[in-house]
Amino acid sequence: DTAVSQTPKYLVTQMGNDKSIKCEQNLGHDTMYWYKQDSKKFLKIMFSYNNKELIINETVPNRFSPKSPDKAHLNLHINSLELGDSAVYFCASSQDSSGANVLTFGAGSRLTVL
Amino acid sequence: GQNIDQPTEMTATEGAIVQINCTYQTSGFNGLFWYQQHAGEAPTFLSYNVLDGLEEKGRFSSFLSRSKGYSYLLLKELQMKDSASYLCAVVDSNYQLIWGAGTKLIIKP
Numbered sequence: 001d002t003a004v005s006q007t008p009k010y011l012v013t014q015m016g017n018d019k020s021i022k023c024e025q026n027l028g029h030d031t032m033y034w035y036k037q038d039s040k041k042f043l044k045i046m047f048s049y050n051n052k053e054l055i056i057n058e059t060v061p062n063r064f065s066p067k068s069p070d071k072a073h074l075n076l077h078i079n080s081l082e083l084g085d086s087a088v089y090f091c092a093s094s095q096d097s098s099g100a101n102v103l104t105f106g107a108g109s110r111l112t113v114l
Numbered sequence: 115g116q117n118i119d120q121p122t123e124m125t126a127t128e129g130a131i132v133q134i135n136c137t138y139q140t141s142g143f144n145g146l147f148w149y150q151q152h153a154g155e156a157p158t159f160l161s162y163n164v165l166d167g168l169e170e171k172g173r174f175s176s177f178l179s180r181s182k183g184y185s186y187l188l189l190k191e192l193q194m195k196d197s198a199s200y201l202c203a204v205v206d207s208n209y210q211l212i213w214g215a216g217t218k219l220i221i222k223p
């Protein structure tokens with residue numbers, strides 16, 4: 001059973017389009033995250049939700065809108081895609097919102113904006 | 115500001131030992147993680163140190179010195195499958211996770 005699953009794995013789209021990435025975890029964790037990893041492999045946190053409530057919202061353009069319908073799901077919607085949005089987006093979960101917990105990552109969604 | 119430094123890339127030989135260093139300057143400290151990330155895959159947990167000293171897990175060991183703001187990951191009996199990026203991450207005083215840029219380890223036969 002996949003612990004953290006995200007779809008789609010690959011996404012190729014044109015500038016200006018809107019796209020969504022979905023994430024689900026079956027670990028019973030309270031906290032879920034979206035991370036962005038650019039071409040230099042640096043992992044940068046974007047958002048964190050704890051029991052469906054937003055707790056971390058880093059400096060991210062408001063074209064990015066997360067949504068957590070329940071604590072097992074965290075989706076990411078991106079409006080008006082730009083070239084600089086090309087990256088791998090990782091969903092992750094942890095037992096609770098303390099940074100001292102182990103993160104379990106999904107396999108990543110590689111977004112390419114043309 | 116908060117800063118984590120790791121070498122960008124290292125090369126080692128199959129069967130050898132390699133040490134990947136991580137130095138940090140953060141607002142407080144509540145632990146340090148090492149994650150492994152193979153190319154095109156997700157990061158996976160390797161180790162967590164919160165007290166000074168060496169923790170060993172099979173071929174991998176992780177060391178922490180809080181007074182020096184320093185950690186290292188030691189990989190013994192290197193195998194080709196150990197070729198990956200190794201990410202150091204520190205938990206600060208607010209229990210936020212601060213990530214290093216990662217060290218790409220290349221293993222040669």
